[in-house]
Amino acid sequence: MRAHDHERCRSLPLFKNTRPETYRDLTAGAHVQRFPASTLLLLEGDAVDFLYILLDGQVELHGTWNDRETVLAVLQPMSMFILAAVVLDADALMSARTLERSEILMIPGDAIRRAMVEDIQFGAAIARDLAGGFQSMARTVKNQKLRSGVERLANYLIVLNASEGGGDRDLVLPHEKRVLASLLGMTPENLSRAFAALRKYGVGVNGAVVTIANLNALRALAKPDPLIDAHAPRSGDVATKANAEVRETPNSRPELARRSLSQA
Amino acid sequence: MRAHDHERCRSLPLFKNTRPETYRDLTAGAHVQRFPASTLLLLEGDAVDFLYILLDGQVELHGTWNDRETVLAVLQPMSMFILAAVVLDADALMSARTLERSEILMIPGDAIRRAMVEDIQFGAAIARDLAGGFQSMARTVKNQKLRSGVERLANYLIVLNASEGGGDRDLVLPHEKRVLASLLGMTPENLSRAFAALRKYGVGVNGAVVTIANLNALRALAKPDPLIDAHAPRSGDVATKANAEVRETPNSRPELARRSLSQA
DNA sequence: CGCGCATTTGAGGACTGTCAACTTCCGTGG
DNA sequence: CCACGGAAGTTGACAGTCCTCAAATGCGCG
Known part of the structure; x- marks a missing residue:
């Protein structure tokens, strides 16, 4: 993980007010990985071991049912995904796939869950992020059902x-x-x-x-x-x-x- | 607020592990209110001053656009609603209306936001609740788009x-x-x-x-x-x-x- | 008993999905 | 350099889904 990446990560709302030692803890077990385009990063139903942070490239989240598929979101650099599943230690509800060559930071889920109950500012940041995610999904439902x-x-x-x-x-x-x-x-x-x-x-x-x-x-x-x-x-x-x-x-x-x- | 209500509230995941003084703080400024059927509790776009906990009755959450309306959820007793807006101190994205005579506990939003950064177990419980809410909305979107x-x-x-x-x-x-x-x-x-x-x-x-x-x-x-x-x-x-x-x-x-x- | 409201049924039309053919674009290989 | 092949996008025909309007039915409550 390069200094430049650290800089950008620390500017994310999620890490803005976390204590330095929390941040060190989180990034210690983390690693950056590159993926080619059209690579499946995560399959819905799988256990989620990492929190993903998209540093570069483009990632699509989608869901499937009965041979049908729908795109739930397209992410661009410096956004994180599947935070909800990480917090709950639950299976992923969406699959993730790169749309182009991408660079992704992966933070172990248990480190996230541990930090969440050790650093109160980090926990609050997670709560705010999830709240934003919830509202975003609520907008999506309204958009879909009403228009x-x-x-x-x-x-x-x-x-x-x-x-x-x-x-x-x-x-x-x-x-x-x-x-x-x-x-x-x-x-x-x-x-x-x-x-x-x-x-x-x-x-x-x-x-x-x-x-x-x-x-x-x-x-x-x-x-x-x-x-x-x-x-x-x-x-x-x-x-x-x-x-x-x-x-x-x-x-x-x-x-x-x-x-x-x-x-x- | 009756002893019986306290008992039920403490059994909610949200309050399960909160410190006693946090819980006392939260419920000190809270009050229970009864509403008749078909009462609008909250209009989308309004600032949200309280976290609502449905103790008894039935409440519908809905959204509107361009003279169309859609029900986003129907809640049964002992569920809380508009937590996301409370956490973000943002406007409500959904309206809430009683479907039948209901009894509702209202906890001031600033008390929630304060407790969130003072009691780490409470903050984590909020994060988990929001994560569950996010996943629930994600399911809704998939259900709607794929079926x-x-x-x-x-x-x-x-x-x-x-x-x-x-x-x-x-x-x-x-x-x-x-x-x-x-x-x-x-x-x-x-x-x-x-x-x-x-x-x-x-x-x-x-x-x-x-x-x-x-x-x-x-x-x-x-x-x-x-x-x-x-x-x-x-x-x-x-x-x-x-x-x-x-x-x-x-x-x-x-x-x-x-x-x-x-x-x- | 009768009114009001929820629900049902019918007819018609709007919206959306499927299938197939076609065009365009782009990368590959000759 | 150009021909070929594959993928994305477009267009048309058609069918299935869904909505709107209207009318009829059923049910509860004053």
């Missing part, structure tokens, strides 16, 4: 636009469309049609680039709601900015931006 | 049957059908049709009484999955892990309760 596919897409685009500064610039979708479709709870075919349906609201699509010509029209359709849609990026969110640089390839189409939204 | 309405109803009936002892006795639906419909993510009309569709799987309905004539047929349709469906989270349940007590009845097929291992 249609087109409405979910429209709101997704509005949040994405806001997270890029809210200007009129073009948006670059942060993941493949089929991943986005699953995240939004629809099939890739339906996502295509949803984009087509948004044309009359001023939304244009060209590969991964989306242009919003008439934000007001889109908002009128989407009816964004702070009780469902992710808030504007909190000031505590580090790292997102640092990675905003878009890798320009010599050839034509812009690559997918390395960014993701918590909303699902 | 059809009929499948959700079938699984609901199986869980309900298990929670009543798993025998062949008749089930009594714990809430009105329109509430159940919303909880399951459908309209009342569709719930009616879903029940009708389950007739050929041996499910009979008479008012609030449901009879399951052929549990095996129903399970074959429902394909219950421990990673989606609750495993009877009864109060007094300390360990969250490995609680999958399988009840052997002459007609049961335990292997169906296990997750199918087919992989992608």
